[in-house]
Amino acid sequence: QVQLQESGPGLVKPSQSLSLTCSVSGASMSSGSYYWTWIRHHPGKGLEWIGYSYNTGTTHYNPSLRSRVNIAVDTSNNQFSLELSSVSAADTAVYYCVRRGYYYYNIGHSFSEIWGQGTMVTVSS
Amino acid sequence: DIQVTQSPSSLSASVGDRVTITCRVSQDISNYLAWYQHKPGKVPELLILAASSLQSGVPSRFSGSGSGTDFTLTISSLQPEDVATYYCQNYKNAPWTFGQGTKVEIK
Numbered sequence: 405q406v407q408l409q410e411s412g413p414g415l416v417k418p419s420q421s422l423s424l425t426c427s428v429s430g431a432s433m434s435s436g437s438y439y440w441t442w443i444r445h446h447p448g449k450g451l452e453w454i455g456y457s458y459n460t461g462t463t464h465y466n467p468s469l470r471s472r473v474n475i476a477v478d479t480s481n482n483q484f485s486l487e488l489s490s491v492s493a494a495d496t497a498v499y500y501c502v503r504r505g506y507y508y509y510n511i512g513h514s515f516s517e518i519w520g521q522g523t524m525v526t527v528s529s
Numbered sequence: 530d531i532q533v534t535q536s537p538s539s540l541s542a543s544v545g546d547r548v549t550i551t552c553r554v555s556q557d558i559s560n561y562l563a564w565y566q567h568k569p570g571k572v573p574e575l576l577i578l579a580a581s582s583l584q585s586g587v588p589s590r591f592s593g594s595g596s597g598t599d600f601t602l603t604i605s606s607l608q609p610e611d612v613a614t615y616y617c618q619n620y621k622n623a624p625w626t627f628g629q630g631t632k633v634e635i636k
Contacts, residue, residue: 441625443573450630451565451573451616456623464623467530500572512560512579515620519572 406430408501408520416495416527422488426501426520433479439504440477440484444497445522452497456504457484491527498522531555531619535628541636548604550631552617557597561621564593564602567630568613576615577602609635 412424426440433440442454455465457475465473469488477484488495504517532555542548552562560580567573575584577593580600590605604611612635617628 445567445573450614451567451618451627453618453625453627456625466624514582515578517575522572 406503406518408503408518410499410501410520410523412499412523412525414524414526416491416525417529418492418527419490422486422491422495422525422527424486424499424501424523424525425483426485427483428503429482433477433482433484436505439506440475441502441504442475442486443500443502445500446494446497454486454488454499493527496525496527498524530624531558531622531626533617533619533626533628535617535631537631538629539632539634541634542607543636544607544609546607548607548611548633550602550615550617550633552595552600552602552628554598554600554619558619558621560596561619562593562595562600563618563620564591565616565618565627566611566613567616573616604633607633607635 407429409427416422437459439456439458441456444452455475457463457477472489474487500522501520502517504515506515534553536551562580564577565573566576576587576591577583580595581593592603594601614630614632616630619626
């Protein structure tokens with residue numbers, strides 16, 4: 405059974421960088437083709453897609469965060485990471501890591517995804 | 530980038546009511562649309578993908594429809610456990626944008 409678990413500091417000071425790690429257990433990240441994704445939920449607001457890194461090394465980020473974000477995959481340690489620079493209070497949120505894999509058929513498609521439990525990050529001095 | 534507009538932002542309905550949430554996207558995404566349910570303190574749950582494909586374990590009172598630019602999530606008979614915020618998500622092309630969310634409450 406594949407599981408994802410986020411880890412990282414729960415409190416970050418404004419203007420510093422936020423760094424989170426998602427540890428994957430139950431399967432090797434080197435097997436299969438997946439989108440290793442980060443999503444966040446601001447308190448009292450909506451879900452926000454941050455971006456992904458695909459197995460080929462391709463990354464794609466939310467345009468509103470592109471200048472500050474980096475997602476990296478470390479298959480040797482079976483984990484992937486999120487780094488968000490120059491944070492402010494607006495980056496306070498629950499951060500989720502997600503693995504998504506697509507399946508294509510003759511007449512359609514599907515996907516499967518697995519979410520971590522989420523980790524709360526507060527930006528405050 | 531594709532824009533996603535979800536409505537209404539909130540609704541209040543009685544138990545047993547039929548509830549409809551709409552999602553409009555700014556360009557044709559075929560059926561590359563998903564619906565999620567998010568309860569406070571919980572991980573978002575995937576309800577529907579490919580616009581209308583109900584995920585295993587999701588009650589049959591949930592259904593999705595639409596293609597192209599206009600999509601709908603319907604709860605045929607609202608239950609107390611359906612109180613949550615619902616989101617649509619475009620995944621045709623990145624960024625995989627979420628709608629703004631619809632908060633569903635019981636009247």
